[in-house]
Amino acid sequence: MLTYLLRRFVLALLVIFTVLTISFALTRLSGDIAVAIAGPAASAEDVAVIRKTYGFDRPLPVQFVEWVRSAASGDLGRSYLYREPVSELIRDRLPVTLKLGFAALMVALLVAIPLGIVAAMREGSLVDRGVMLVALVGQAMPGFWLALLLIIQFGLRLQWLPIAGAEDWTGFVLPAIVLAFSAIPALMRLTRSGMIDALSSDYVRTARAKGLSRASIVMKHALRNAAMPVVAVSAVQLGALLGGSVVIEAVFALHGVGFLAWESISKNDFPVVQAVVLFLAVIYIALTLIADLFNAVLDPRLRAA
């Protein structure tokens, strides 16, 4: 198992390097940054000064090595807009994004797992088809559109919940639900198919032959085996939720990392864009690693290998 984890770790490092390259390349490809920073009114001299100050006049490979080296030491550069180190900007906004991501994951699991179990227990029934329809709709519906629907209904008509900002926990309810919706279909399908496999397995037949209660057969013997991939995928999903919060944070005006990314993209604050992309990618990769670890802990067969 140690070699397995070591291999995953080396792989993760390679992926991070790839992300570094891509985020660097994308920001350089989107036009002349110095011109963008200087703004439309700037003279050619101003642009030249900016180019020199920020080091854009150096060859690209040099700039890249510089970016990788400083990123590795935790220095993600300074925001042109806020005149602050990017790492501090991210640190200030991270709690909001983490709260939103975890809340969304909780909502997603609380909806997806019970529905997946029920659908599996009545495979082919109306209940099953209804659940699968919800999954389909959830997958097809864009998050921002669902967000607007919920804002209109619960924020404006019923006035139950705030539609923007996060003064207290109520501000997280709608965005968490919207964000959860993107994770629910995958988690539910996974739970359902895992439970269908488990419920038709030989060991569940044994459990039934032992006269165990229905609750024990479904919630213990079947779910324990069906849950392994679900746990692994929910760690990965959390990464996707944190990354996917860009749109939702913008819609609900939650000042998290996603909002920061949206803001910096629209204002050409490219060190921030670059850093946020890298940061979210690293979180995603770390969560995937954690998912592998989870799997090893849950599955005794992997633990031994």
Next chain:
Amino acid sequence: MDCAICWGPRVTPEPVLEVRDLRIRFGGVVDAVRGVSLDVRGGETHCLVGESGCGKSVTALAIMGLLGRGAVRSSARLAFRGTEMAGLSEREMAKLRGDKIAMIFQEPMTSLNPAFTIGSQMAEVFERHRGGGRRVALDRAAGLLGRVGVSAPGLRLAQYPHQLSGGLRQRVMIAMALMCDPELLIADEPTTALDVTVQAQILRLLVELQRDLGLAILLITHDLGVVARVAHRVSVMYAGEVVESAPATDLFAAPSHPYTRALLACVPVPGVVRRDQPLGSIPGTVPRMEPGFTGCAFRARCRYAMEVCADDVPLRLQGPDHRYLCQLVV
């Protein structure tokens, strides 16, 4: 029978399990079991023999009340210790299963849950039916593992199924089946998936356990070699029917149904088939029976088939306790 591991008859008269006219239909289109009747007495091993697809495993699952959705069961009588089981609710059936009636399966590799330790899986059946603490259950589990020939029982309790070989897992399944002192053990091809040497060990173990515990065993197998070694009574199944039923000695001495005879000709049973006889085979496979079928189901593969075989088949007596379904009088 002259066989080293057979025992003298210690068979009690009243049946532990009575099955009369058991019928199972799948999805309204396939008749998997068509009127099976059999008794299993205390201390007796009743072997249900037949080819793949003849309905023997489905019969066992039906007795346990473990048929899946889409299967419809009916019976004139399905009684355990004189109590009719057909009317019992799922909850009442679950109380019998694992307690008074235990079952082991063909696939020892997959029949244990990979996510739980041997100890936890063995203990839970005892806790479910007998209550008591986990400590008591685990002590009993360790004792039974030792009884079924598993080395280092204390260590095994903490192990997971993937750490054990197929033979060991089948021993664990047997020990788990014995946790609540069942009266009836249904064994569905318990040795089929195992190595030949391990097969013999497991069979010997079942015979010993029966002798010591007075178990009634319904053993499902396709292997006449197994039947010859352990059976007191044999029911031969074909296409969902018991075509011949007799005490094991009578069946091997005087097989009466053409299918039984053909089946016996296919296998070298020690002491029954002679070395100079070539081994036979039965061409074709067991047909899928659809509702409304009449006559003998074996007639398409039978060398004695006559026109009259398309009519209803009479049940003939070949001795006081030896019956077969055929137009032929032997």
